[in-house]
Amino acid sequence: MSVKYRHPRAALTVDCVVFGVDEEDLKVLLVERGLPPFQGSWALPGGFVHLDETLEAAAARELAEETGIKAPALEQLHTFGGLDRDPRERVVTVAYFTLVKLSDHRVRAATDARDARWFPIRAPPDLAFDHAEILAFALERLRTRARTRPLGFELLPPKFTLSQLQRVYEKVLDRPLDRRNFRKKLHALELVKPLAEMEQGVPRRPARLFRFDANRYRSLEREGFELQL
């Protein structure tokens, strides 16, 4: 017995909120739409879910297709099902979000995206559909997540200085942190390990390099730790 197509169905899409951090800003990745509706507007990368792929796979595929980014670990954010989100018809979208090293990713637009670019979170362009609402939701979640999981894994190169890590947190939380207390708390978690290596060729005292301890991370994850900054 099948219930297929007894009624018209909502379309199902996925959208991705991809955050990155560089020296200046917390940024979000957007694409310029090449097709109607909202042709020429900026929007979150995303598209229709295929019948034979999971939601997460769909999000990863669309992100790769439209921006060239192979994202690790997309995390589900929320599902948006307002009646008039899309002027064409009823479309329900499952939003995902992730963090990437901005420097790693030369974005390149493709398929139905005319362009793909990073925008500072402080000054995003007008967005298509209800994507401004989705972005706001994601930003709030990102800030909560900063307390629940380490951010640097995704956002920094394998070897980094504590100041770089602190800057990441300051960009995300949008407030300054005390250097000594930041280090104290970080070391208490034993989440980062000092390397023998130092920074090279900087016009000041070179900083020690650290790396994340992935094992320690996993065991902290199990316990459900909290990093109160």
Added chain:
Amino acid sequence: MSVKYRHPRAALTVDCVVFGVDEEDLKVLLVERGLPPFQGSWALPGGFVHLDETLEAAAARELAEETGIKAPALEQLHTFGGLDRDPRERVVTVAYFTLVKLSDHRVRAATDARDARWFPIRAPPDLAFDHAEILAFALERLRTRARTRPLGFELLPPKFTLSQLQRVYEKVLDRPLDRRNFRKKLHALELVKPLAEMEQGVPRRPARLFRFDANRYRSLEREGFELQL
């Protein structure tokens, strides 16, 4: 220009995880399926989303239809989109959850539910589809939520004693709390207000009755408070 029906589409459903607390236990509301698949199995109340209703409205409608409960404030939990969730075809479900006063709600089964009953969270029956996974997800969220929002609003009558409130938290968090510290923290939030009234006809010293201060709740909500028990 329309893209309607160019491709087969996944079906979209909603499912509701409804928690209640009574003197003995934290409980969850389940329905016995009257139709295949999983006919005769217990499952979360839920069903197909109509084209002209929001996801939340669909969840509220299905819950009312199948169990007779008019739930306040359903909160979106997560969207489950595994490929083989439903043996018939691809079905994506948006899960919601809420809390209700168990005593208020005489459940009555209807439409395609053969029966509707409360089950203690410690001993749920085998569940249809991937509903065991959804329930586990909801339970974890409930416990997180206990720290972020007051629970008693939904779970207790308008006038209640502090011991009743403490029992709710103990059931939800599944651990004992210190009575004096519990009261201290609660009063610090100024979330409950003492009434002139006392309990009546109990075979022991009668307890003072309290009520929630809804205004205070709203202002705490804005600030983003945390109730660490």
Added chain:
DNA sequence: TCAAAAGTGTTAAAAATACACCCATGG
């Protein structure tokens, strides 16, 4: 008078915060 839960403060430990000076390097 007994049983059962209500009510109530203090102390000790832990965690969070505020804060200032010397150091190493490249230019």
Added chain:
DNA sequence: CCATGGGTGTATTTTTAACACTTTTGA
């Protein structure tokens, strides 16, 4: 020798946790 950010510890305050006895009622 200067400018720049790197590195480090302590004192104070705040928060959390542990803990026991007296009271009121109905039976």
